[in-house]
Amino acid sequence: MEGSISSSSTVAVASPSALDRNLKSLLSSDERDFLITPTGTQVKVEELHGMTVGLYFAANWYFQCQNFTPVLASVYEQLKQRDANFEIVFISCDEDQSSFDKYHATMPWLAIPFSDLKTKKSLNDMFQVEGIPCLIILDQHAHTVQTEAVELIYRYGVWAFPFTKERVVELESEEKAKHESQTLENLISIDGRDFVIGHDNEQVPISSLVGKTVGLYFSAQWCPPCVKFTPRLVSIYDTHKQNNEDFEIVFVSCDRDEAGFLECFKPMPWLALPFGDERIKGLSRYFNIQGIPALVIIGPNGKTVTREGRNLINLHMEKAYPFTQDHILFLQKEMDEEAKSFPRSSHHSGHHHMLNLVSAASGGGPFICCECDEQGSGWAYQCIDCGYEVHPKCIREAGKESSSPKNKDRVRDDPFCTCSSGGA
Numbered sequence: 001m002e003g004s005i006s007s008s009s010t011v012a013v014a015s016p017s018a019l020d021r022n023l024k025s026l027l028s029s030d031e032r033d034f035l036i037t038p039t040g041t042q043v044k045v046e047e048l049h050g051m052t053v054g055l056y057f058a059a060n061w062y063f064q065c066q067n068f069t070p071v072l073a074s075v076y077e078q079l080k081q082r083d084a085n086f087e088i089v090f091i092s093c094d095e096d097q098s099s100f101d102k103y104h105a106t107m108p109w110l111a112i113p114f115s116d117l118k119t120k121k122s123l124n125d126m127f128q129v130e131g132i133p134c135l136i137i138l139d140q141h142a143h144t145v146q147t148e149a150v151e152l153i154y155r156y157g158v159w160a161f162p163f164t165k166e167r168v169v170e171l172e173s174e175e176k177a178k179h180e181s182q183t184l185e186n187l188i189s190i191d192g193r194d195f196v197i198g199h200d201n202e203q204v205p206i207s208s209l210v211g212k213t214v215g216l217y218f219s220a221q222w223c224p225p226c227v228k229f230t231p232r233l234v235s236i237y238d239t240h241k242q243n244n245e246d247f248e249i250v251f252v253s254c255d256r257d258e259a260g261f262l263e264c265f266k267p268m269p270w271l272a273l274p275f276g277d278e279r280i281k282g283l284s285r286y287f288n289i290q291g292i293p294a295l296v297i298i299g300p301n302g303k304t305v306t307r308e309g310r311n312l313i314n315l316h317m318e319k320a321y322p323f324t325q326d327h328i329l330f331l332q333k334e335m336d337e338e339a340k341s342f343p344r345s346s347h348h349s350g351h352h353h354m355l356n357l358v359s360a361a362s363g364g365g366p367f368i369c370c371e372c373d374e375q376g377s378g379w380a381y382q383c384i385d386c387g388y389e390v391h392p393k394c395i396r397e398a399g400k401e402s403s404s405p406k407n408k409d410r411v412r413d414d415p416f417c418t419c420s421s422g423g424a
C-alpha cells in the first residue's frame, strides 16, 4: 500500500524545491534584498535563512496593536536570550513614513521598508490578513505553520515557541493536566510565596482559604468598567459574608503602578495579591484573561468553577453564588419561567424603536446591554435592525426611573479593558 502513490504514473508529486517557498521571494523585491532594523541598518534577507520567522502585520493607530506590540517584544527578547533561532519582520499598515518610523522604533526586530508598498500588499494578499494585529509564523522552510500566533502569545507567552500545531497540542494537554490537578494551593502558592495580603499589608496564608469558594478578581484602577463593577461585587460579597458563607475574594491587580493598586484596593473588603507579584502574570495567562474586569471562581475543592463570574453576576446578581453549573442551570430555568410573564415587547428610553423579547433560542444570544454596558446572554429586549439590546432587568429598572435623563442618546461604552499583563 505504501508504494501505491509513487508507483502510479497518474499522480503528480510536487518536487521538494517547488514546495520550498523561500524567504527571499517573500520578503525582498527586484530592487531590494534587505530588511531594516529600527535604526535603519540594512540586514540581508538571506540572513534569516533557516530561521523560524514571524510576519507581524500591525499599525500604530490601532489600540489592539498598541497593546500587543510590547507583549510580543517581551516574548521576542526572552527568545533571543535563549538563543532561539527566531526573527520577526514588521509589515506596516501605518499611514505614513513618520508614523512607521515612530512605531518601528518601539520594536526590537526587522521591518520591510515603508516605501515598499508592493511587497507589503502582496504579503497581505498572500496571507489573507483580515485583521490586525496579525502574526504569521513561517518555519525554517518558509512554510506557514501558524496564523493565530497573536492569540498563542497572549495565551502562552514565550512557551508558545515554535508555534507549530504539535507545540499547541502539547501546550493544551499540559494545560489540561494542570487544570485537572489544580488545587487552591498549587494555583496561588509559587516558590514559597504562599500568602495573600489584607489591607494592613498583613500576610494571610493561602491555606486559610482552602475549602472556601474563592473569587479571583482581575481588575485595575485605570479601567472604567472595573471601577463600575467593583461596587456591585462589594455588595454581593457583603451579602454572602453576612450569611456566613465560606466565600472569599482575592484582588488580582492589573494596575500599572502601586498608587493605582492602592486606590483600587481601598474600597474592596477582601484580600489581594501584592502589587506587581509575579504570580499575577501566571494567573492571567493560566486563565487566559484577555479583558478586565474578570472574575474567576474557584470551588471549595480547588477546581475552577467558572471564568464567567462577572457575567453571571450581571445576569443574576447575588443569586449567582456559588456559581456552580447546576446552580446556574437552575437560575436559567427560573428565569425562563419568570420570562413567561414579561411583556413580548417594550420601549426603552434610550431607543426610538419598539424592542422585542428574545431568548437564546429565539434569535437572542450573547450581547452587550445598552443600559448597563455589561454583557448578557439568554433573555433580552432587542431591536434587531439596530442591534440594540437590553437586559430585561435593566428595562424594568430604567422604567422605574424613566424621568432620569441618564438614558437619553447614550453611547455604549467599551465593556472591556485589555489586561496587558496577560502575555509576557
Ligand SMILES: [Zn+2]
Binding pocket: 369, 370, 371, 372, 373, 374, 390, 391, 394
Ligand atoms: Zn443591563
Ligand SMILES: [Zn+2]
Binding pocket: 351, 352, 353, 383, 384, 385, 386, 387, 388
Ligand atoms: Zn432600532
